[in-house]
Amino acid sequence: xxxxADLDARIAGCRACxxxxxxxxEVARTKRAAFADQTYWGRPVPGFGPSDARLLIVGLxxxxxxxxxxxxxxxPLGEFTGDRSGDxxxxxxxxxxxxxxxxxxxxxxxxxxxxxxxxxxxxCAPPANKPTPGERETCRAWLVQELRLLRPTVRxxxxxxxxxxxxxLPALAEAGWRVPRPRxxxxxxxxxxxxxxxxxxxLAGLELFGCFHVSQRNTFTGRLTPxxxxxxxxxxxxxxxLPGMPHEG
Ligand code: SF4
Numbered sequence: 045x046x047x048x049a050d051l052d053a054r055i056a057g058c059r060a061c062x063x064x065x066x067x068x069x070e071v072a073r074t075k076r077a078a079f080a081d082q083t084y085w086g087r088p089v090p091g092f093g094p095s096d097a098r099l100l101i102v103g104l105x106x107x108x109x110x111x112x113x114x115x116x117x118x119x120p121l122g123e124f125t126g127d128r129s130g131d132x133x134x135x136x137x138x139x140x141x142x143x144x145x146x147x148x149x150x151x152x153x154x155x156x157x158x159x160x161x162x163x164x165x166x167x168c169a170p171p172a173n174k175p176t177p178g179e180r181e182t183c184r185a186w187l188v189q190e191l192r193l194l195r196p197t198v199r200x201x202x203x204x205x206x207x208x209x210x211x212x213l214p215a216l217a218e219a220g221w222r223v224p225r226p227r228x229x230x231x232x233x234x235x236x237x238x239x240x241x242x243x244x245x246x247l248a249g250l251e252l253f254g255c256f257h258v259s260q261r262n263t264f265t266g267r268l269t270p271x272x273x274x275x276x277x278x279x280x281x282x283x284x285x286l287p288g289m290p291h292e293g
Contacts, residue, residue, distance in 0.1 A: 048193045052090035055167055055186050061179045064168035071169060088168050091190055093161030096197045098284040099142070101133075102187070102208045104257060105166035105175050129258040133162075133204075136273040142281060159286045163190055165211030173259075180211050184218075187211060191219035199250050200284035202276060205257030206230040212252070220247050232256045232272070235279075251283040 059065045072086025089106040130148050137143035137160065144156040166175040166183045175183075191198070201216070203209045209230035217223040221238040228236045234254030240247030255276040256268040263269075 046189075046193065048091075048095035048190070051186070051189055051193060055088050055090040058088050058167065058186070060182050061168060064166075064170055064175070064179060067171050068168050089164065090167065091161050091163030093157040094159065095161075095193070097157075097159055097161035097194060098197050098199050098286050099160045099280055100191075100194060100198050100201045101160060101162045102201060102203045102212050103129075103133075103162065103164050104205055104207050104259075105164050105173065106169045128260050129263075132258045132263050132268075132270070132273065136270060136277055139270075140274055140278045140281060142277065142286065159281075159284070161194070163187065165208045165215075175207075177210075180207070184211050184215050187215040188218045191215055195220060195247055198284075199248065200253065200280045201250060202253045202255055202280045203230070204255050205259075208257070209254060216250075216252070221250060228252075230254050232268070233276070251280070253280045253283075 068088075069086050134143055134148045134155070135146045137157065138146035142158050142160045144158070145154065148155045165187055166180055167186060168175075168179075168183075170176075170179065201212065203212050213223050213227050216238060220241045222241060223238060224236070228234060231254050234252075236252045237249060238252055239249045253276055255273065256262045258268065258273065261267075
């Protein structure tokens with residue numbers, strides 16, 4: 045079976061969505077003034093984290109001047125590196141013992157995730173942070189393959205926001221888990237147990253969690269507080285069998 049690193053390399057070369065290819069490359073050429081001296085990545089941002097992750101976090105899409113910028117010639121450290129959403133997410137992951145440090149600013153800053161992988165339902169930065177449903181459908185094939193490769197170990201999935209939820213439920217079904225009909229609705233705090241389909245490899249079930257996205261619109265307004273995010277991550281880590289523990293301070 046293909047290794048996750050090989051899948052990540054194939055994702056990084058994808059050009060399936062013409063609008064997103066044009067946008068990510070245009071942003072990489074024109075840059076934001078504050079980053080004018082940097083070489084933008086300008087390509088799809090693959091998932092980040094160990095290939096035997098027990099917990100998968102599914103976001104939305106990389107930011108034009110975040111994940112789309114921070115690769116410096118190699119793939120960035122996932123969707124959230126180098127943007128404000130990442131500041132919130134990595135702080136929370138660190139606080140519950142799932143990350144080696146509370147920030148992820150650049151590809152060479154030494155961040156390590158413990159048993160956790162972060163991925164996106166859309167791997168390219170979209171205009172106005174809004175991929176279309178069609179682009180989500182196109183990119184879902186990558187998410188299905190990532191889930192299949194994680195099947196031996198993944199036991200919990202946290203989805204950040206309704207957009208990612210819409211991509212993840214059918215991807216989980218395609219990758220081999222039983223998703224109830226009608227499909228469960230997205231909500232912050234949603235928790236759904238999914239059985240694995242019977243098969244030769246005896247696929248294990250997993251628990252699916254909904255959480256508001258870590259966007260500035262949610263975090264600046266207090267719709268999603270750090271305590272709410274920590275609570276979902278800690279519960280999901282326990283469900284996944286991870287020994288996350290609070291950091292001091
Ligand atoms: S969004 Fe996904 S499918 Fe579309 S070009 Fe990027 S990596 Fe490929």
